[in-house]
Amino acid sequence: MARRVTNRRKAVVTVLAWLVGLAIFFPILWIVILSFKSEGDAIKTPFEVLGSAWTFESYATVQERSNYFRHFWNSVVISLGSTLIGLLIAIPAAWAMAFVPGKRTKDVLMWMLSTKMLPPVGVLVPIYLIFRNLGLLDTRFGLVIVLTLINLPIIVWMLYTYFKEIPGEILEAARMDGASLKNELIHVLTPMAVPGIASTLLLNIILAWNEAFWTLNLTAAKAAPLTAFIASYSSPEGLFYAKLSAASTMAIAPILIMGWFSQKQLVRGLTFGAVK
Amino acid sequence: MGRITLDKVTKSFGEVNVIPPLDLTINDGEFVVFVGPSGCGKSTLLRLIAGLEDVTSGQIRIDGEDATDMPPAKRGLAMVFQSYALYPHMSVRKNIAFPMKMAGMPQDEQNHRIEAAAKSLNLTDYLDRRPGQLSGGQRQRVAIGRAIVREPSAFLFDEPLSNLDAALRVNMRLEISELHNALKTTMIYVTHDQVEAMTMADKIVVLRAGNIEQVGSPLDLYHSPQNEFVAGFIGSPKMNLIRGAEAAKHGVATIGIRPEHLAASTESGLWQGTVGVAEHLGSDTFLHVHDHGLGEEPLTVRVDGEMPVRHGDRIFLTPDESKLHRFDKQGLRA
Numbered sequence: 001m002a003r004r005v006t007n008r009r010k011a012v013v014t015v016l017a018w019l020v021g022l023a024i025f026f027p028i029l030w031i032v033i034l035s036f037k038s039e040g041d042a043i044k045t046p047f048e049v050l051g052s053a054w055t056f057e058s059y060a061t062v063q064e065r066s067n068y069f070r071h072f073w074n075s076v077v078i079s080l081g082s083t084l085i086g087l088l089i090a091i092p093a094a095w096a097m098a099f100v101p102g103k104r105t106k107d108v109l110m111w112m113l114s115t116k117m118l119p120p121v122g123v124l125v126p127i128y129l130i131f132r133n134l135g136l137l138d139t140r141f142g143l144v145i146v147l148t149l150i151n152l153p154i155i156v157w158m159l160y161t162y163f164k165e166i167p168g169e170i171l172e173a174a175r176m177d178g179a180s181l182k183n184e185l186i187h188v189l190t191p192m193a194v195p196g197i198a199s200t201l202l203l204n205i206i207l208a209w210n211e212a213f214w215t216l217n218l219t220a221a222k223a224a225p226l227t228a229f230i231a232s233y234s235s236p237e238g239l240f241y242a243k244l245s246a247a248s249t250m251a252i253a254p255i256l257i258m259g260w261f262s263q264k265q266l267v268r269g270l271t272f273g274a275v276k
Numbered sequence: 277m278g279r280i281t282l283d284k285v286t287k288s289f290g291e292v293n294v295i296p297p298l299d300l301t302i303n304d305g306e307f308v309v310f311v312g313p314s315g316c317g318k319s320t321l322l323r324l325i326a327g328l329e330d331v332t333s334g335q336i337r338i339d340g341e342d343a344t345d346m347p348p349a350k351r352g353l354a355m356v357f358q359s360y361a362l363y364p365h366m367s368v369r370k371n372i373a374f375p376m377k378m379a380g381m382p383q384d385e386q387n388h389r390i391e392a393a394a395k396s397l398n399l400t401d402y403l404d405r406r407p408g409q410l411s412g413g414q415r416q417r418v419a420i421g422r423a424i425v426r427e428p429s430a431f432l433f434d435e436p437l438s439n440l441d442a443a444l445r446v447n448m449r450l451e452i453s454e455l456h457n458a459l460k461t462t463m464i465y466v467t468h469d470q471v472e473a474m475t476m477a478d479k480i481v482v483l484r485a486g487n488i489e490q491v492g493s494p495l496d497l498y499h500s501p502q503n504e505f506v507a508g509f510i511g512s513p514k515m516n517l518i519r520g521a522e523a524a525k526h527g528v529a530t531i532g533i534r535p536e537h538l539a540a541s542t543e544s545g546l547w548q549g550t551v552g553v554a555e556h557l558g559s560d561t562f563l564h565v566h567d568h569g570l571g572e573e574p575l576t577v578r579v580d581g582e583m584p585v586r587h588g589d590r591i592f593l594t595p596d597e598s599k600l601h602r603f604d605k606q607g608l609r610a
Binding site for chain 2: 167169170172173174175176177178179180183187188191192194
């Protein structure tokens with residue numbers, strides 16, 4: 001028997017959904033509120049905080065103390081660079097797994113994913129030493145390499161699920177029409193997979209933008225992205241809530257805005273292949 | 277030119293042997309139909325010729341040249357798929373142009389051929405549409421257009437009409453036959469529909485479990501099927517196969533008589549039975565006759581559309597002795 005959707009049930013579900021949504025969003029909201037308070041007001045009780053005066057002084061100090069745009073630019077280069085290089089490697093890899101699978105393809109996919117289950121700190125020392133010896137520490141190039149490698153399994157997996165949905169007959173038709181493997185990838189597969197590639201691109205830019213472990217450990221000043229910019233406000237002298245909040249707001253704003261505009265693509269990307 | 281020779285070709289998928297050693301010659305300009313029940317290996321055979329599957333052993337020659345290890349693109353064959361397999365992100369024009377673009381043909385020549393193909397296939401008004409905006413029949417014509425512009429040495433059709441509705445299927449059948457008459461290029465056509473096979477083919481290859489059961493013209497197969505399988509598969513409605521005492525009278529294990537070679541009468545005849553279902557097609561009526569004492573299966577008989585028979589009527593049947601098919605215990609023509 002179909003469940004009856006009564007108005008009361010609808011109301012309860014709606015209220016619950018709003019509560020969960022607010023709970024998830026609340027920390028971000030609180031950071032934004034704190035960023036507009038003075039350092040003194042920011043450490044008061046929540047009710048006093050809301051009642052206190054609004055000010056831009058934290059933003060002014062943050063802007064004075066550190067170069068936001070340099071960090072911003074580093075974040076852009078690192079996240080875009082690692083995602084694009086990742087895609088260049090992952091498209092042929094996912095093509096092979098989706099259209100010419102071997103006996104071990106599933107195992108390889110699982111193995112690739114399993115690398116994501118390893119705690120990154122487990123390989124911090126070797127990677128740090130390799131970076132030091134190759135002179136890659138505190139370089140954007142080095143970070144692009146690390147983030148490419150870290151996100152590659154996810155990129156391959158996402159593209160693999162998309163490519164699986166493309167009928168093999170169309171690629172066979174291209175082969176019959178005289179397309180070489182390169183032309184098949186460039187003229188047929190990639191354009192057909194554009195929606196999938198777009199959401200993979202978006203999701204990976206976000207993942208790379210937010211990645212903090214490697215960016216914090218492998219950079220000092222020159223290549224430090226926005227994650228390091230935030231972290232620099234939790235200093236040994238103590239936490240400066242208002243300034244930390246202002247820095248955080250500035251760091252997450254670009255990606256939040258991008259996420260807002262590409263919501264539809266992202267949701268499609270994340271749920272793709274879930275319903276068959 | 278488009279002479280294709282298969283020499284002891286086999287195909288196995290892992291342990292499963294789909295095509296046992298198979299020899300076949302397809303002559304230049306012939307319209308050859310591979311027909312058989314699903315799973316008989318007809319599509320696999322076509323894909324082997326196309327180069328989309330690798331042969332396990334044996335040799336495929338196209339115009340005398342060994343093509344066994346050639347990639348599909350090098351074989352000079354064009355294929356029309358059951359699902360049409362159009363490029364959804366390209367306009368009809370670009371779809372048709374794709375093989376020529378891949379061959380690096382000059383743009384003028386490409387345009388010229390696109391216009392010509394579009395005109396002959398009634399696609400001129402649709403050249404700038406995407407495949408998603410076309411009907412099934414139009415998509416099929418685009419797929420054919422994409423195949424003809426390359427001027428291939430042979431066309432391969434893999435059940436191209438199965439996704440169309442019945443009326444359109446008849447139309448497209450005629451169009452493909454006309455195309456063959458106009459181009460005189462070799463065509464290999466795969467279908468499970470024996471009506472398509474009968475109406476289109478110069479030569480029919482009947483397949484079962486990867487084996488060729490018989491090769492011949494449609495009328496050869498109709499008049500002298502080499503075994504019971506071909507006898508039952510070719511012809512619509514199916515041939516009546518009678519075993520037991522009645523067959524023994526003719527000194528064989530099985531006799532076959534087509535529905536159109538049985539004379540029906542309400543008064544007298546060799547066999548008698550009761551009319552079950554009567555299918556009225558207008559010009560003809562097909563009667564399914566039960567309780568005839570010749571076996572379990574009802575006998576099918578074709579009578580004139582005007583014959584006044586109804587369910588439950590008593591009816592007498594007389595086979596035309598000269599049209600009787602005789603098969604031995606192995607099912608082979610005796």
